[in-house]
Amino acid sequence: MKVKVLCRNPDYYLRETKRDIYKVPRNYEPSLHPFEGLREYTRALNAVKLERVFAKPFVGNLDGHQDGVSCFGKHPQRLSLLVSGSYDGEVRLWDLPQQKCVRNFRAHDGFVRGIAFLPDGQQFVTVGDDKTIKMWKTDLPDWGEEEEPTNTYISKSVIMGVSHHQKEPMFATCGELCQVWEEDRNEPIRTFQWGVDSLHDVSFNPIETNLLAACASDRSIILYDTRDIGPIRKVIMTLRSNRLCWNPMEAFIFTCANEDYNLYTFDTRKLKQPLQVHMDHVSAVTAIDYAPTGKEFVSGGYDKSLRIFEHGKSHSRDIYHTKRMQRLTCVLWSMDNKYILCGSDEMNIRMWKARSAEKLGVLRPREKTALNYSEALKRKFGSHPQISRIARHRQVPKHVYHAQKELRTIKLKQKRKEANRRAHSKPGTVPFLSEKKKHIVEEQE
Amino acid sequence: MFAVAQKQWVYVYDNQGIELHCIKKLNKILHMEFLPYHFLLATASEEGYLSWLDISIGKMVSQFNTRMGRLNLMTLNPYNAVVCLGHSKGIVTMWSPNVKEPLSKMLCHQHPLQSLAIDSQGQYMATAAVDRTLKIWDVRKLEGPLQQYKLHAVASNLAFSQRGLLAIGMGNVVEVYRDCCQRPADRPYLRHRLFKRIGNMQFCPYEDVLGVASDSGFTSLIIPGSGEPNFDALESNPFQSKSQRRESEVKSLLEKIQPEFITLDPTVITDVHIPTLRDKVEAKKKLLFLKPPKIDFQPRNKSGKKKGTVKVAQTKRIVREEQRREFVKTLKDAGIGEITSPQNTESSSVSVKHKPFTALDRFKPKKKKEEG
Numbered sequence: 001m002k003v004k005v006l007c008r009n010p011d012y013y014l015r016e017t018k019r020d021i022y023k024v025p026r027n028y029e030p031s032l033h034p035f036e037g038l039r040e041y042t043r044a045l046n047a048v049k050l051e052r053v054f055a056k057p058f059v060g061n062l063d064g065h066q067d068g069v070s071c072f073g074k075h076p077q078r079l080s081l082l083v084s085g086s087y088d089g090e091v092r093l094w095d096l097p098q099q100k101c102v103r104n105f106r107a108h109d110g111f112v113r114g115i116a117f118l119p120d121g122q123q124f125v126t127v128g129d130d131k132t133i134k135m136w137k138t139d140l141p142d143w144g145e146e147e148e149p150t151n152t153y154i155s156k157s158v159i160m161g162v163s164h165h166q167k168e169p170m171f172a173t174c175g176e177l178c179q180v181w182e183e184d185r186n187e188p189i190r191t192f193q194w195g196v197d198s199l200h201d202v203s204f205n206p207i208e209t210n211l212l213a214a215c216a217s218d219r220s221i222i223l224y225d226t227r228d229i230g231p232i233r234k235v236i237m238t239l240r241s242n243r244l245c246w247n248p249m250e251a252f253i254f255t256c257a258n259e260d261y262n263l264y265t266f267d268t269r270k271l272k273q274p275l276q277v278h279m280d281h282v283s284a285v286t287a288i289d290y291a292p293t294g295k296e297f298v299s300g301g302y303d304k305s306l307r308i309f310e311h312g313k314s315h316s317r318d319i320y321h322t323k324r325m326q327r328l329t330c331v332l333w334s335m336d337n338k339y340i341l342c343g344s345d346e347m348n349i350r351m352w353k354a355r356s357a358e359k360l361g362v363l364r365p366r367e368k369t370a371l372n373y374s375e376a377l378k379r380k381f382g383s384h385p386q387i388s389r390i391a392r393h394r395q396v397p398k399h400v401y402h403a404q405k406e407l408r409t410i411k412l413k414q415k416r417k418e419a420n421r422r423a424h425s426k427p428g429t430v431p432f433l434s435e436k437k438k439h440i441v442e443e444q445e
Numbered sequence: 446m447f448a449v450a451q452k453q454w455v456y457v458y459d460n461q462g463i464e465l466h467c468i469k470k471l472n473k474i475l476h477m478e479f480l481p482y483h484f485l486l487a488t489a490s491e492e493g494y495l496s497w498l499d500i501s502i503g504k505m506v507s508q509f510n511t512r513m514g515r516l517n518l519m520t521l522n523p524y525n526a527v528v529c530l531g532h533s534k535g536i537v538t539m540w541s542p543n544v545k546e547p548l549s550k551m552l553c554h555q556h557p558l559q560s561l562a563i564d565s566q567g568q569y570m571a572t573a574a575v576d577r578t579l580k581i582w583d584v585r586k587l588e589g590p591l592q593q594y595k596l597h598a599v600a601s602n603l604a605f606s607q608r609g610l611l612a613i614g615m616g617n618v619v620e621v622y623r624d625c626c627q628r629p630a631d632r633p634y635l636r637h638r639l640f641k642r643i644g645n646m647q648f649c650p651y652e653d654v655l656g657v658a659s660d661s662g663f664t665s666l667i668i669p670g671s672g673e674p675n676f677d678a679l680e681s682n683p684f685q686s687k688s689q690r691r692e693s694e695v696k697s698l699l700e701k702i703q704p705e706f707i708t709l710d711p712t713v714i715t716d717v718h719i720p721t722l723r724d725k726v727e728a729k730k731k732l733l734f735l736k737p738p739k740i741d742f743q744p745r746n747k748s749g750k751k752k753g754t755v756k757v758a759q760t761k762r763i764v765r766e767e768q769r770r771e772f773v774k775t776l777k778d779a780g781i782g783e784i785t786s787p788q789n790t791e792s793s794s795v796s797v798k799h800k801p802f803t804a805l806d807r808f809k810p811k812k813k814k815e816e817g
Contacts, residue, residue, distance in 0.1 A: 013683075
């Protein structure tokens with residue numbers, strides 16, 4: 001009698017030679033995969049713990065400046081070049097992969113206030129405390145040639161910042177007034193003025209190339225149009241903004257780094273209230289730069305730490321700090337979205353990874369799929385308390401920790417006082433002000 | 446490695462037969478079950494103790510007395526890893542290592558239970574009693590009986606195969622039923638008579654084979670259609686090589702599920718947690734109106750004691766702590782949980798155990814030390 005029974009031919013299940021890969025037949029029936037949810041949860045827990053274990057963001061240090069670093073210049077095409085200016089007027093060009101200084105020269109008497117590259121990357125502009133604007137070539141000078149600027153402009157007023165137009169051969173400087181210069185004219189072609197203010201930072205919009213934004217010392221941010229109109233709008237806040245950066249992907253969004261420990265993301269179409277308030281610094285925020293993807297930005301503050309924020313989130317996703325790193329003056333996010341550079345008061349430029357647990361270098365395909373799987377698991381189980389606790393955990397320096405505690409009690413006390421006031425007064429007299437509206441005084445046209 | 450429950454204690458031997466461990470904490474063990482995804486060895490003892498031993502780290506996860514007397518019958522529910530015990534009162538109880546009480550108690554028969562089996566998907570439970578009845582229950586809803594059968598002899602052994610075939614051992618006869626859970630089965634699929642009484646039987650995982658142990662030795666019977674034809678190599682691979690076995694062992698150890706997760710429903714982890722967000726937000730709003738109480742306690746001046754003594758200060762401190770504890774407790778009842786109160790002390794004084802500080806210790810929740 002013939003009986004049909006399960007019989008497996010081993011040749012169909014075993015590999016033919018030692019050099020082949022193993023055969024892995026699959027059956028996705030859920031009855032063969034018990035405890036799916038629990039096993040995935042355990043894997044997510046392991047993934048999040050490993051991420052913290054491998055979170056070593058510091059890459060290297062660029063040593064060489066004789067005085068504090070004041071500003072950075074981002075080359076629009078080359079990833080390996082960085083230009084930095086310092087408080088003693090020295091400008092240095094660095095080769096980032098080798099972490100070496102390629103070229104250094106004395107550009108100004110006094111601080112180097114700003115550096116901006118021309119859109120073709122062949123030249124860059126530096127402004128200094130000696131009221132001069134100098135244009136330099138990016139390439140090394142030939143043998144026997146001295147370091148000489150290709151062009152020098154002398155301004156009548158103090159200059160605090162510079163920004164180059166994305167397409168046309170003109171750049172804007174800010175200081176006492178906002179002036180727009182062209183490369184072949186010795187005098188500014190346009191001057192913008194709105195009230196009595198001195199401007200700290202100016203920035204051209206990379207997409208809407210005629211828009212210009214500047215931070216003024218009367219706690220306001222002014223938007224200008226370089227076509228005939230001039231200054232368009234002004235938004236006044238409770239405290240002064242130190243720096244400003246446009247989102248490289250969204251034409252109408254910019255973020256400003258404020259003195260009241262927050263960063264504000266504004267939409268130029270509606271300046272009455274910010275899109276998002278980013279709170280996490282415990283001291284004034286002094287530097288900001290966007291990632292080339294436009295989804296994240298990095299900010300450096302007076303509290304000696306670097307914080308990375310995501311576009312729509314109000315709290316930082318990461319903090320970088322070192323005992324040796326003192327007050328940060330400038331930050332830069334590299335154009336390949338991988339590295340963050342920061343310059344500080346103590347003459348060092350530090351290189352960090354943008355994603356602290358990322359593996360640098362070429363990833364093999366199996367590694368890549370494994371890492372992608374871990375990321376997907378972390379997203380899926382990200383709201384579970386244990387997993388989010390581990391993912392959020394960051395070791396924070398003691399001064400920041402104590403300052404955070406203090407700020408938390410201050411905020412709680414303010415909320416409680418407001419709630420008490422509301423409870424003990426006529427309903428409607430104490431209005432509910434959203435966090436976003438609290439920090440804006442008014443908008444002017 | 447395999448574990449043998451010998452007369453007194455449980456011994457662990459490796460595949461060469463060398464004795465690795467003698468576990469004295471498990472004594473007079475009658476039944477043992479291995480939970481593969483949790484790396485736990487669940488054992489039931491003569492005196493009513495249930496214990497779960499973690500094989501990977503060698504730690505006794507849980508050990509307690511079930512207070513149900515001698516534990517004659519034990520099976521494992523492979524779907525949710527709970528231990529099912531059958532008792533002489535006709536009750537089936539389900540146990541998890543986290544809870545000292547049974548997770549559920551089902552009255553199955555009016556007579557003592559003789560054998561118990563649960564299918565691989567955790568849907569059906571087959572129970573047989575000494576009055577020659579066999580009942581099929583829905584173990585997920587804990588309802589039933591779905592089917593009831595009257596057998597011609599007492600079913601001393603029950604076994605489910607991967608495909609849902611039920612093998613019943615009665616004396617020296619083995620009967621295999623193809624589909625006795627969903628529809629009432631009138632005839633067995635196969636019947637086999639052995640020479641001697643049957644001891645134990647189990648289906649081979651991916652083969653059409655039923656292994657039967659009897660007084661005269663071991664027999665393997667071919668039951669067509671009982672094994673799962675398509676295995677998943679990442680789950681369990683019958684054709685794995687040595688290196689594949691080592692890799693899968695490491696992977697399964699990394700994915701080891703913690704014993705705290707053993708519940709009747711293993712899919713709870715993927716569900717939404719209650720209390721809802723609204724409750725939390727409401728609780729937070731309530732918090733704003735609550736001021737931490739200002740405690741002004743003046744101790745009674747008993748028989749002219751001085752006011753500034755250490756004892757007076759101590760009693761003041763104790764009363765203050767008590768009041769603060771009560772305040773925190775009321776907040777917890779309101780569902781707020783822990784707030785930013787700076788001195789949140791624990792009621793029991795737990796001495797901090799000094800363990801070597803490893804890299805992953807910084808993720809453990811910090812135990813707050815008691816004041817003073």
